[in-house]
Amino acid sequence: MKERLKNKLMGIVQAVDRYPLSMLFLVAIATINAVSIQKEAEHDSKYLFTFIVGAMLSVVSQQVYERFCTKASQRFMLMGGSLLLAAGYYLAIRSAPVFNIEISTKTAVAMFALLMAFIWVPSIKSKVTFNESFMSAFKAFFITALFSAVLAGGISSIIFAIDQLLFSITYKAHSHAMNIIFSLFSPIFFLSFTPRYPGKKDADQSTEALEKVEKAVSVPKMLEILISYVIIPLTAVYTIILLVYVLLNFRGDFWANNLLEPMLVSYTIIVILVYILASSLDNQFAALFRKIFPKILIPIVLFQTIASILKISEAGVTHGRYYVIMFGIFALMAGILFSFFPVKKNGWIAAVLIIFSAISIIPPIDAFTVSRVNQVNLLVETLSENNMFEDGKIVPNSAISAEDKKTITRTVSYLDSMNYLEKIDWLPNKIFYDDHFKNTFGFDEVYDETGRDNEAQYAHLDWEQSPVVNIEQYDRMIHLTVYNEEEEDSGKEIPIEINNTNYILTKQLEEEYFNLHLVDEQDEELIRVNSKEVFDEILGDEETYGGEGKTLSVKKATVTRENNKVRMDFLITSVNHYDDQYFADMFVFLKIK
Template identity: 35%
Template sequence: MNFYKRSATRLVSFSQAVFRYPLSTLCFFILVLLTILSIHSDNTIYYSETLTMLIGGIAAFTGQSIYERFFRNSRLIRLGIYIVVIIFTSLYYWLFLKNYTDINTVIYIRSSALISALTVAYIWVPSIKSKLSFSTSFTTAFKAFFTSMLFSIVLEVGMIAILGAFSFLIYNVDYKVFIDLSVVIFGFFAPLYYLSYIPLYPINENVLTEKDKQAITTPKTLEALVSYIIIPLLAAYTLILTLYIITNLSGQFWNDNLLEPLLVSYIIIGFIIFYLSERIDNKSTFIFRKYFPEILLVISLFQTIASLLKINQFGLTHGRYYVIMFGVFAIISSIIYSFLQNKEVYVPALFISLSIISIIPPIDAITVGLNAQINFVEDVLRKNNMLVDNTIIKNEDISLTDREKIANSIEYLYNTDGVNRIDWLPNNFDIYYEDFENTFGFNNYDYKFLSESDNPDFESYTANYAEVRLNENETFSVDTEKTAQFVYVSINNMGYESIPEQNLPFDFNDNAFVLQVLSDDQTFTVNVLNDQNEEMINFDLQFLLNDTFEYVPKVQQMSDEDLTFTKENDRGTVKIILESLVTYADGTYSGKMYVFVSLNN
């Protein structure tokens, strides 16, 4: 009976959430509809429109929290807030989303920052000038999120099991229906079920309902999890970070990019645990709350300085922009918790402010990152005399450090649509094909084969491969007057792409012959066989895989004379001209070559 009563109560709460958040309900419904239309459409995918509805739904329930906190019972103001939300969402779509057909890096970064700001604002608003603390509101939202996700996952598994059994036993169901079901559950049910767990703030603490008491109470399981598992784990993690910083202050720490994502995750997780622990009264949480701000201040200060120094080495990107922003947030927040009263009010406001700053042009993360990288790569190009009168001059002899800087910057600009802002790049520039090497004169992956070294140019480093090619800037000719057969052959002994044996028949003086190319793990030869399958010429090319070419981390462009090899006997001649060849230390190889066969009468 209690089960049915609780189920009925949750169903009533869900329906109340629909009426409490009508604009959010509408946005999530349209989001689900657009997603299902995209799933069942062969040509039209509503990426931007779906994201707009997601942002609109979150903005709408954030607006609802403002109404409930400051303007409750004023329907006119509630309508005004909804109109503002609609205008805001529409402007965001027209300014930032309308011209994109998919979710790229630019949209993902900007929209993620906006969603984060709106979500924190939704949690923070009820605690403004209220007896309700931010940590209470945060804990309530935290519980609601994971409860709604758990219910949604259970519902998803159950519905898929039922639908799967029906499809298997009775009537075959299109697989897209299963996807539709997931979209409805996680796109409509989950967010509204989450909202149904949020009490109507502000709460009069003297007349709490049982539902409200349950909503704001920290469960014993969560208390134990935070106090005796998560805080000790975070303390151990903090100790490792601190020891790493202390032991590497003399060098590696200032050049190590690995700590940047670790710092961001540490700040986020640290503050989540900090707010969850504020409503838990025991020795473990007390010690954590007392020392966490000071420790965070030290770690954030060192890492922010290191990130600022890395700008000179690799330039500023949106990723480093956010690392520095989170570092500034952590430093200021630590100071606030150490010296100010009513500290909870300021920290969420600081996070929201920095998040909004990071998406408003021209000081947003994307714009700042693009402009910084364009200036950075132009400086490197000019230093190497590769950018003259706004024209790129190829240079394959620049240092590997500068190659890495150019390749990283161009790849960043390509992935963030920044190449469209550069007039010295060719039209329709594509970094993943030959455009990069044709433009700059060197391969954009060479530097990635390098290991760490104290020498910034890695001059003493030996790669585990050799790659040679015919010089594309030189022409060559071959006398084919006595040639009986000419073929262009691809060779490869690497995994499933291997071509172990190729037999190419040809005729000469009314006699049948076979040009045989063997390229497996043990053999690399070119043979000429007669019609009796007797070997007339055997050219063993195994020497090309050993010490013929130097193992260096770059493409070696060579003349046709250096890449021409000949085998001659009394029956004829086989001449090989390598167009390209890559050999690896493990014995694998691939390439392309011209084969000329001359036979004696």
């Protein structure tokens, strides 16, 4: 046991020495997190992700050096290249006002490509196959996750015990400890499991080095049992269910079914991952899986890709649809490769993944440029067909078909959610604020009816555009939150004193929705308001489903209820509606007449 611990500690020390530039980036990541924790302020995500990308680039460059190079000067050149690429990444994102969905997605895709390169490079023209390298990384990940979780739990318990039993510890101590574990320990521990694979300068590796490689790529008996007798049979059952579903529902509306696409994509990912893991196994179950399932994968992927392409004709290209179709093409190639080539050629799919990832993030054919151009063209085409676009300006027209209204609403909503409106001169930036949409196009937003009952509705007050609320005419202001599922909140009383008279405002759950009751000192009810009616008035005619929801001015966000005794104005700062449940935050302005 002592010897194993010593060897593991030596492995961690060797990992630090083996990946020096990566260690510097990891220290930078931990430092920027520590500063953020200490100052209780958000860190600059652009610096953080630059350091993460830099760490991954330097790890891949070290793998390239070990596999193909022999001179120290080549190593320094690769390190320099990693630094330049990391700097280029920072220059590419620093002009963005926020770390938006485009930058986030491109960064995630780039990191995924680097991860694939990290696994693939040691297997290029090597005795070690991609399947073995993948198995090594797979084991290292789960062992690291287990050790990190145990370490995090243990340190958290120690900090808590000291704070409760001995002396007070700053609440920041826990965050600092987690930062060290997950920013430094976890990646270094993971890299310590990566053996030095055979390279150009390692033609005559020592027996000890070869044994380390063999141990790293070997499949533990328990993992072999798990893959062969649990994961593969479960995948087979999932396949049968999927095929039965396809056969029973194969008709016209089948291709437009929103359930189909994510179901087929998830199945494809599962089969590819299980196939790669099973490629390192030598038993009947694994061999049968490798022989049959890739051939089933091909028609399944064709279904998924056709369904995705059909959706383009309806809604145009979005960045999500772009990636789904590109994944479909990749999966089709993977199915063909798995079906007709030996398992030692599996590394080709890593090369294809890296190429596809690069295509999807490099303009002008990247996912976001293609989707933006397509959505703008679809919008212009729809407007032009209805004589609503002349000399670069929009002409309002309410007398167009419902389908065209939906297309216009959908495309404008997508462009707005991606912050592309700033690049389109003939569209106002705050298109969904107040009545801008109606004033621009001549009609209110129109959304698809399909599945509407189960989709989320959301509206919120735009405080930036409406920072001031006039309250001089009211006697009191009350802040309330309403959530239908919080039954224990029913009957809660809020005492209010106005001109030496006491009143009580009560939230009462009645028939699944809260009613608000205001009574005086004699327990006489002055007014009763149904919260559902208030929220429906906000969401009613101009409701938005999904995305960022509808942005409201103070006027649009205010609902009034009054009688000859009381006036109550409800200023809804935010309201969510899903599956007959409402969650709202609001201010109630009260005036006793």
